[in-house]
Amino acid sequence: MKNVRTVAANTFREAVRDRVLYNLVFFALLMMGAAILVGQISIGIEESVIVSLGLTAISVIGLFIAVFIGVGLVSKEMDKRTLYALLAKPVERWEFLLGKFCGLVMTLTVNTAAMAVGLYLALWAVKHTLEKSDGWILVAVYLILLKLALIVALALLFSCFTTPFLAILFTAGIYVAGVFAGDLRTVQAVDLSPATMNLLKGVSYLLPNFEDFNVMGAVAHGRAVPGALVGQATLYAVVYGAVVLAAASAIFSRRNLK
Amino acid sequence: MATPAIEIEHLSKEYPYGFLNLKKKISLEDLSMRVDTGEVFGFLGPNGAGKSTTIKLLMRLIFPDRGTARILGKSIDDVSMHQETGYLPEQPYFYDYLTAAELLDYFARFHGLTATDRKTRVQNMLKKVGLETAKKIQLRKYSKGMLQRVGLAQAILHDPQVVILDEPMSGLDPLGRREVRDIILELKKDGRTVLFSTHILSDAEMLCDRVGVIVGGKLRGVGTPGEMVGIQTQGMEVLFEVAEGKNLPLLAKATRTGERYRVQMPEEELYGAIEQLRAAGARILSVAQIKPTLEEFFMNLVEADRAQANAVEVSGK
Structure with a gap:
């Protein structure tokens, strides 16, 4: 695992030295400012508006980073051929891939944590106090982070066998489909044959169910998030993520570099 | 009999191209050769001859369709083989957000060197390749020649037994070329094995114990530089x-x-x-x-290939 740690630390260092990341943090702070403004004109529901807007901003910004930087993790290295010298060291290809994944997840964790601090500051600015129930925001942020980690894994998988442009399209497509995976499982359409319904249901179980990671509505209204839901989402993310990374590793391990 | 540093057996590689990748271009055809321990071996050939393909196959950056190879007795499928191997890619490019010292330290970590050892080796290596004064500059500001020097430094940083260099003189000024030549000779003096590709005959003549000439994906012969090139005075x-x-x-x-x-x-x-x-x-x-120029030398081989192909075609008819 030492090699994985080394690659991860370097991936994190790259992100830190990448100005785009700083711009996104700046953008997050700007969103927080907007949240405060909206909070001031939403009489009585400032808190839930700020929490909703803040969590949405954290999710959307994280999504952009996960997709765009996630796809570039491997494809950029292949394109610029920075990978050549590295793979000529005693490093397994799966170690490189896992290191890249961990490095970006580490970056997202720091970035998301910084934005969560911004959200709490915005909340404090409006309420001048923080309550115990505001702690659920952290749970929502944690679930967003799990979702982002899954997206990074998917972006990595697609970038292992297709062009960056298509990998972005596929990742974004899977994300959108995954948001509606729950609906697909329960859909009742009268004009579809049972075979089509079964196929649809089968596909819906293959898709990552991103809706399970969304507790923004509950948290915005100060409601508690059940521990079982958090545990289930964590287990789901770990298993699904491991399968996706294993597939990515299997493809990348046999890939000819140009 | 001592284990050869590099053994290549029947390596072949084809690249698919065209609509649905249905057509195939042979990049390397049934290459078998060996490089003995302690020798400097030059891999000569014009552009597109299959030199880089062979080296990339050895480094497991691409995978062969047929054949196998061993470095110091270990299969190239065994990643631990890289512990004793150094590699300089052709026209190297590295993480441009790092400084030369950071990059070398990063690569050294994969060889399990301690922090103190890494620091000492990085310092010495930067001095050796003439980049001591530029060590704190990000690589994005480096010239092509400076990147080549960084590439050479990372290839020999861990003191490998076998050093494989893909066009090491490329992009270097006369002084840089001389420094690279000196480093190769120093490696030889220390008992290391060096395999390098080049299309510059004088470099091969000056440095190599033996050369292998490759044209059109086929090995045309292996021998001393005099045997292979110089006899055609x-x-x-x-x-x-x-x-x-x-x-x-x-x-x-x-x-x-x-x-x-x-x-x-x-x-x-x-x-x-x-x-x-x-x-x-x-x-x-x-x-x-x-002596024939490089172009003449390789063109003669290419022409001989064509003549042979024509002869086969005519006799077939």
């Missing part, structure tokens, strides 16, 4: 100066440039010509063998 060339008005038969065949005359002749006429020049009081500036 096309005659002798004499450069001289002589006072005006001298009756010298040699002048009829000579080309004049300023005060100097240049004349070419078959090797057996050389001593006669020197006698003539001595008798006329001429000043001989240089006597050199006329």
